[in-house]
Amino acid sequence: MVGKTQETATKTTNLLVAGVGGQGVITATHLLSQVALAEGYDVKQNDVVGMSQRGGSVVSHLRFGRQVASPLVSAGSADLLLSFEMLEALRYLHWLRPGGLLIYNLLRINPSTVAAGFAEYPGDVRERIESSWERSLPVDGNALAEQVGNTRTANVVLLGAVSVHLTFSEEAWISVIKENVPPRTVAANRRAFELGRQAGQV
16 A cells, blocks of 8 residues: 555655546546645646547656655656556556556557557457566456446546555545536546445455
């Protein structure tokens, strides 16, 4: 677990959030940053957006601690990698520190090279992830979002799974979600968050 424990209160925690354009990567990272701020941390965030309008790779860096100088997570130092898509999880796996935690969505989105017929999507991505990284937690975020009745809440499902592994209070999470989603979607997003927390405890 990472977050405000006696050991981690004085260290900087490094998170990487990855996915493709349109999945709400930046929105999810913003929500994470707001929860960290609400819990009293200094927070730095940086977003690296590729060809997002074409479904390109999007990755956000988030660092929080007592005092944080740089927003950038260096390769091999991430405490937690949250990926909204399986191939992106495999792509950024090497950014985790030894013993770091990977939480990834069981979703396949063809990159532009595959869509254009220049490459094939690997058929064994999940197997490659699990054989490469012991601390990995797959979450079927889109299926859980469908249970809520709003597939756009998949990113909040994934945040719910992440929340189990951070020591931020559940009250802070709920407050930030309520303040940052459209009022008509608050109930759906709360339910999505709860389902994600259940999935994250497995």
